[in-house]
Amino acid sequence: MSDRPAKHSPKDAAVAVGLMVLACALLAGTTLVAKMLGPAGGDNPLHPFQISAGRFCFAALVLTPFLMAWRPSFAGTRWANHALRVLFGWAGVSALFAASGLMRLADANAISFLNPVVAMLLSIPLLGEKVGPWRWGAAAVAFIGAMVIVQPGSAAFQPIALVALLAALFMGAEAILIKKLADSEPPLRILAINNFAGAALAATAASFVWVAPNSGQWILMAALGATMISVQALFIQALRRGEASFVMPFFYLTLIFAAFYDYILFAEVPALASWIGAALIIASAITIAWRERINRRNSPVITR
Structure with missing residues (x-):
């Protein structure tokens, strides 16, 4: 046996799993809060645009002290990519919150898990990636899974499920832009721009449908924003402490x-x-992640 220590120790792996499970519990909680703020919550339901405004604005507020302490540089920022990422991210969150308010949370979350498949399909024209038969097969399985949940043409069909599908499309497009940004920009800068620019966009959209929240709704929106920042931080720490191929399957405990x-x-x-x-x-999302890992491992290393 080699004396060289493993990149990630068993203790690190256990901590990574714990962090990811906690992130999943909180992430599922955000859709629960969105449902409580919407029509299912009773009187004075808030519009999904208003709920997403609470998510972004309070998240930006929570993030402010950390930005003041670390003061990330914004030199070389790729503003066009950030702008598109913010737009797609806000649209995806708003659509997911809308779907969560009117359908079962498990169904809304499951349909949103199509976003890796959307990202894979968009990576062909946008990133020039080649997709082999394994990933095409996984995409077909995911589509079948979505149709099983949505059940078009049957009495069980819920039109709001189409909004959940729209959320998956926007989130998949956002994932492509995150990949492009992560190659050249530090995580704190990406996090800061996403939340502050998202807050400005979300607040503007919410102003057209604004309804005065009651005290309980203000508390829930504040909790929503703080929870989303916590999810992002836990997710990053989980991936730092464990191999992505090992940690990511636990993400689906969100369901x-x-x-x-x-x-x-x-x-x-x-x-x-x-x-x-x-x-x-x-199963299709895990297969796609597995094939991407194999492709990266087999790709030649290019140095300059």
Whole structure:
């Protein structure tokens, strides 16, 4: 055996899993909060644009002290890519919050998990990537899974599910831009621009549908923003402490947490078709991540 220490120790791996599971619990909680702020929450429901404004504005507020302490440089910022990322990110979050407010949380989250498939498809024209039969097959399985959940043409069809599909499309486009930005810019800069520019965009959109929130709704929106920043921080730390290929499959525990929260607060129970469709989507996303890892490992190293 080599005396060289492993890149990630077993302790690091255990901590990474713990951080990812906590991130999943909080991430599922954000869709629960969105549902509580929407029509399912009772009187005075807030518009999804207003909920996403709370998410971005309070997240920016939480992030401010950290930016003042570390003062990230903005030299060389690729503003066009940031602008598109913010637009797609805001649109994806708003669509997901809209879907979460009117359908089962497990279904809305499962459909949103299509975003890796969307990112894969967009990587062909935008990043020039080649997609092999494994990933094409995974994309086909994901599509079947989405159709099992949505059930078009049947009595179980929910039109709001199309909004969840739209969320997956926007989030997939955002993922492509995050990949492009992560190659050249530090994480704190990306985080700062996303939340502050997102706050400006979200607040502008919310001004057209503004309804005065009550005190409880203000608290929930503040919790939503703080939770999203916490999720992002936990996610980054989990990936730093463990290999992405090992840690990322735990991300799909978000679905379990969402179903649990929905059952406890709203007595919603996912149908068998929901679990089957979710399993197909998750399996396809893991397959795509696995093939991407193999492709990166087999790619030649180019030095300048």
